[in-house]
Amino acid sequence: MMLSQTQDRICRECDLDFSNLSAVLVNASLKPAGEPSHTDTLLDVVDAIFCSQKVEVERIxxxxxxLAPGVYPDMREHGWAYDEWPDISDRVLGADIIVLGTPIWLGDMSSLARAFIEKLYAHSSQTNDKGQYVFYGKVGGCVVTGNEDGLKHVAAGTLYAMSHIGLTVPPQADCGWIGEAGPGPSYGDEKEDGSGRVGFDNLFTQRNTTFMSFNLLHLASMLKGQGGIPAVGNVRSEWDAGEKPGWPNPEHRKDG
Incomplete structure (x- = not known):
């Protein structure tokens, strides 16, 4: 993937070290895995920026x-004959940065994007070694493509879901391309006049993709450098054991 001149300059001039970070870029296109995807094409830009900073990148x-319907880590244990989420869950949970890419259908994210969010939610009862929810200390962002309205709506739902399960969302954590409303070219299609690829010269898309990518890197690096989010006031076991921070323990109250 070729970056724009401005993107390339920013990447080359960056003197920060992100080489200890890992990222997973997830494409929720409805097309079969072997077919080209417009969402993949915009994720390629994020991939190129991350790779320029020596980040370990994996694509899914x-x-x-x-993926079997349901909100448990392995739905084969809950009545389904199949569930291949366990084949990829470790790769997702092991990343410092999670980026979900989705096309827009009927003004909303794809069904596979929703399934992915449900699969993340399946791990909501799991905790890290500090007793926090397992996604604490990781960051999330989203990439949205299409040729109809819905970019901000999809981003809002995706980023809220990520935040709710414990991922940290940095400023400007989404980017996308929707072109003109209605049927028309999608991101990366050839222009009718043969002058290049649709969207590649779009300042809004390229700027926001760059902002999102670097903000994800900055926040992930900050969190990793300080060992994640401090485990104060956000540890599940304190509440499960009845030890409400700042509350008197009923077991130790005196009568009267």
Missing amino acids: RLSKYR
Whole structure:
């Protein structure tokens, strides 16, 4: 993927070290895994920026896997004959940065994007070694593509879900391309006049993609450098054990 001149300059002039970070870029396109995807094309830009900063990047195409409906880590334990989420869950949970890419259909994220969010939620009862929810200390962002309205709506739902399960969302954590409303070219299609690829010269898309990518890197680096989010006031076991921070323990109250 070729970066724009401005993107390339910013990447080359960056003197920060992000080489200890890992990222997973998840594509929720509904197309079969072997077919080209416009969402993949914009994720390629994020990939190129991350790779320029020596970040370890892994790509996952969700349509390659059969994900059983449900919000448990392995739905085969809950009545389904199949669930390939366990084949990829460790790769997702092991990353410092999680980016979900989705096309827009009927003004909303794809069904596979929703399934991915549900699979993240399946791990909401799990904790890290500090007793916090397992996604604490990781950051999330989203990439949205299409040729109809819905970019901000999809981003809002995606980023809220990520935050709710414990991912940290930096400023300007989304980017996208929707072109003109209605049927038309999608990101990366050839222009009719042969002058290049649609969206590649769009300042809004390229700027926001760059902002999102670097903000994800900055926040992930800050969190990793300080060992994640401090485990004060956000540890599940304190509440499960009845030890409400700042509350008197009923077991130790005196009568009267």
